[in-house]
Amino acid sequence: MAALESLRQALGPRKVLLDLADRILYRYDAIDTGVTPLAVVLPETTQDVVETLRFAQRAGIPVVPRGSASGLSGGAVPVTEAIVLATNRMTRLKIDPERRVAYAQPGVVTARVSEAAAPYGLYYPPDPASYRQSTIGGNLAENAGGPQCFKKGVTGDYVLELEFVTADGAVHRVGREAYDIAGLLIGSEGTLGVITDSVLRLEPRPRYTRTLMGVFAELEALAEAVARAVRQGAVPAKMEFMDRRCVRAVEEAFALGLPTEAGALLLVDTDGDDLEVVEEELEWMAEACRAAGGVVRVARDAAEAAELWRARRAVSPALGRIRPQRMNEDIVVPRSKLPAVVREILAAAERYPFPLVLFGHIGDGNLHPNILYDPRVDDTRAVMELAHEIARIALQHGGVLSGEHGIGTMKRPFMREALDETTLGVLRDLKRALDPEGLLNPGKVLPD
Numbered sequence: 001m002a003a004l005e006s007l008r009q010a011l012g013p014r015k016v017l018l019d020l021a022d023r024i025l026y027r028y029d030a031i032d033t034g035v036t037p038l039a040v041v042l043p044e045t046t047q048d049v050v051e052t053l054r055f056a057q058r059a060g061i062p063v064v065p066r067g068s069a070s071g072l073s074g075g076a077v078p079v080t081e082a083i084v085l086a087t088n089r090m091t092r093l094k095i096d097p098e099r100r101v102a103y104a105q106p107g108v109v110t111a112r113v114s115e116a117a118a119p120y121g122l123y124y125p126p127d128p129a130s131y132r133q134s135t136i137g138g139n140l141a142e143n144a145g146g147p148q149c150f151k152k153g154v155t156g157d158y159v160l161e162l163e164f165v166t167a168d169g170a171v172h173r174v175g176r177e178a179y180d181i182a183g184l185l186i187g188s189e190g191t192l193g194v195i196t197d198s199v200l201r202l203e204p205r206p207r208y209t210r211t212l213m214g215v216f217a218e219l220e221a222l223a224e225a226v227a228r229a230v231r232q233g234a235v236p237a238k239m240e241f242m243d244r245r246c247v248r249a250v251e252e253a254f255a256l257g258l259p260t261e262a263g264a265l266l267l268v269d270t271d272g273d274d275l276e277v278v279e280e281e282l283e284w285m286a287e288a289c290r291a292a293g294g295v296v297r298v299a300r301d302a303a304e305a306a307e308l309w310r311a312r313r314a315v316s317p318a319l320g321r322i323r324p325q326r327m328n329e330d331i332v333v334p335r336s337k338l339p340a341v342v343r344e345i346l347a348a349a350e351r352y353p354f355p356l357v358l359f360g361h362i363g364d365g366n367l368h369p370n371i372l373y374d375p376r377v378d379d380t381r382a383v384m385e386l387a388h389e390i391a392r393i394a395l396q397h398g399g400v401l402s403g404e405h406g407i408g409t410m411k412r413p414f415m416r417e418a419l420d421e422t423t424l425g426v427l428r429d430l431k432r433a434l435d436p437e438g439l440l441n442p443g444k445v446l447p448d
């Protein structure tokens with residue numbers, strides 16, 4: 001397209017990729033593949049973003065913002081011919097230890113924020129398991145969570161200011177006051193504006209951490225233990241679980257010495273600055289596990305704790321050995337409903353030929369049921385049907401579709417059941433107010 005050549009001339013050939021061999025690499029994320037983009041723009045400044053959006057508006061071409069494409073809901077996948085605007089080169093990062101904040105552009109890789117803050121005894125708590133790949137821009141756009149979110153909250157809880165550019169090329173710098181426009185952008189999945197800068201709150205790193213693993217015969221017993229401990233007031237830093245099939249998959253792939261006879265594993269960290277309190281809280285957790293029939297192993301030192309946590313981090317790579325593709329759900333249900341929800345999901349999966357595994361951040365009731373399949377031989381409509389059944393189970397128990405991965409394309413078909421028409425109408429009005437021509441990340445979040 002001749003017009004795209006003019007964009008390349010305006011921004012320079014380093015920043016605008018037009019060759020098919022380059023463009024084809026920008027049509028996927030970690031779960032889905034879409035349409036090859038017309039062009040890929042790699043902005044280095046906010047002004048580059050402004051010029052790209054103004055150009056796109058004049059030419060009537062949709063724009064898909066993109067970070068590291070580690071997303072699990074299809075958010076960065078173009079569903080129509082579009083410009084992919086990948087903010088990975090906007091990597092300026094500055095720590096202000098006095099204010100305890102990080103100034104982070106969207107292309108900063110998440111883990112870099114805590115690394116840069118470490119010399120000041122500070123860290124950035126939101127910790128998606130993908131933190132060595134994902135970017136701050138992607139985290140903000142998905143309101144990413146992580147193992148620590150039960151105690152520490154999610155990305156949005158750490159945002160003090162945002163800079164973003166709307167589809168008309170206007171630059172906005174907003175805090176959290178009045179209508180909390182920053183809050184509106186957080187979790188908007190690239191559909192309302194392109195995030196170009198942020199001010200993020202940092203926290204002092206806790207002095208002590210203690211870790212345990214609980215081994216259970218059944219997942220329901222694990223859910224009981226968690227519900228009991230939280231009822232008693234425990235607020236562990238991390239509470240992650242893996243079901244039977246996850247445990248076996250990890251053990252077969254990495255031979256970490258996990259108990260393969262286990263029905264479910266629970267991993268818990270408690271942390272804080274008072275060692276007595278940290279250890280007492282771990283003991284509460286241990287007691288709750290034992291009361292629910294679990295066997296507890298407390299890590300003796302940091303090395304053993306790291307070894308226990310390796311198991312959880314190994315889940316994603318291990319699952320790829322069972323089937324090459326997965327439909328990764330991200331439901332959140334009230335903790336008290338966990339045993340019933342788990343039972344119903346497992347019963348639904350029995351009716352389909354696909355292996356299903358469960359893991360996730362159980363403290364928040366955030367489950368990741370993963371349907372494993374092979375797109376070359378399996379019926380992908382049946383995969384979607386099972387995903388829909390699981391979404392319905394969550395909704396029937398008062399839950400929501402997504403805790404942290406976003407709606408994207410994958411959960412968009414379920415939105416009509418998740419939200420009433422009035423609420424969907426308000427969301428559409430907001431979208432129209434910020435992006436009247438619907439050029440920003442079309443085909444995501446809102447159903448037609």
Ligand SMILES: Cc1cc2nc3c(=O)[nH]c(=O)nc-3n(C[C@H](O)[C@H](O)[C@H](O)COP(=O)(O)OP(=O)(O)OC[C@H]3O[C@@H](n4cnc5c(N)ncnc54)[C@H](O)[C@@H]3O)c2cc1C
Nearest residue numbers: 067068069070071075128129135137138141145190195404
């Ligand atoms: C193995 C694995 C583990 C994971 N674990 C977790 C986890 O524990 N918690 C969790 O929350 N997620 C997790 N994820 C999902 C994913 O890493 C997060 O959603 C992450 O926030 C995506 O960041 P990204 O930079 O890769 O964004 P992308 O995937 O590139 O984009 C995600 C969305 O953000 C939008 N976007 C990107 N940059 C911008 C920008 N500058 N302005 C506006 N919109 C933008 C895109 O349009 C898209 O809608 C995991 C993924 C994998 C593969």
